Amino acid sequence: xxxxxxxxxxxxxxxxxxxxxxxxxxxxxxxxxxxxxxxxxxxxxxxxxxxxxxxxxxxxxxxxxxxxxxxxxxxxxxxxxxxxxxxxxxxxxxxxxxxxxxxxxxxxxxxxxxxxxxxxxxxxxxxxxxxxxxxxxxxxxxxxxxxxxxxxxxxxxxxxxxxxxxxxxxxxxxxxxxxxxxxxxxxxxxxxxxxxxxxxxxxxxxxxxxxxxxxxxxxxxxxxxxxxxxxxxxxxxxxxxxxxxxx
Numbered sequence: 001x002x003x004x005x006x007x008x009x010x011x012x013x014x015x016x017x018x019x020x021x022x023x024x025x026x027x028x029x030x031x032x033x034x035x036x037x038x039x040x041x042x043x044x045x046x047x048x049x050x051x052x053x054x055x056x057x058x059x060x061x062x063x064x065x066x067x068x069x070x071x072x073x074x075x076x077x078x079x080x081x082x083x084x085x086x087x088x089x090x091x092x093x094x095x096x097x098x099x100x101x102x103x104x105x106x107x108x109x110x111x112x113x114x115x116x117x118x119x120x121x122x123x124x125x126x127x128x129x130x131x132x133x134x135x136x137x138x139x140x141x142x143x144x145x146x147x148x149x150x151x152x153x154x155x156x157x158x159x160x161x162x163x164x165x166x167x168x169x170x171x172x173x174x175x176x177x178x179x180x181x182x183x184x185x186x187x188x189x190x191x192x193x194x195x196x197x198x199x200x201x202x203x204x205x206x207x208x209x210x211x212x213x214x215x216x217x218x219x220x221x222x223x224x225x226x227x228x229x230x231x232x233x234x235x236x237x238x239x240x241x242x243x244x245x246x247x
């Protein structure tokens with residue numbers, strides 16, 4: 001996935017589109033192909049992707065929407081974030097504007113026994129619609145989210161991970177070739193508690209995707225262990241542990 005690394009610093013949630021720009025039939029086919037080839041976080045979780053006209057959802061922006069449906073197994077929300085973030089970066093590389101759309105709902109709540117999880121709104125964009133680099137982002141500092149020594153380029157990339165309402169719920173600790181990724185349940189956000197847990201869990205999958213792309217970029221091999229940790233006294237819930245090899 002390291003070929004997606006450069007897009008981490010350019011991606012942007014696109015909320016407005018030029019009326020004269022339309023997604024072509026060829027691009028719709030490509031979006032379908034892209035969604036069919038995303039790498040899962042958990043191979044045993046069944047998922048399904050569907051492209052629909054925006055009018056088939058409650059979304060208020062975009063020309064089309066890409067919907068994700070999933071089995072409700074342990075880790076399904078992290079898996080959704082992990083897979084959809086790949087699509088986010090790939091589509092924007094193809095000048096397809098993407099916006100994670102948490103509050104919108106599709107007409108079809110279930111397909112083939114799989115439940116709706118999340119959607120993108122999609123519209124045709126141009127390269128100038130995306131960011132130019134790190135200075136265009138509004139994010140927490142590296143020191144706020146990452147404790148411990150590690151490659152600075154990896155830290156910076158993970159810091160830029162998109163999240164619901166830009167809440168940035170991920171906290172990371174690293175030491176002696178080990179990286180632990182947590183969800184911080186005590187962050188402040190405008191989302192109600194139940195909604196916050198749902199979307200911030202998806203956000204941890206997004207951050208894992210960005211982390212792994214960045215590790216691959218600097219040629220660091222790793223093994224990942226998914227966790228179902230309990231919340232500690234600081235509100236941190238362990239999501240994943242990584243053992244990282246030398247370069």
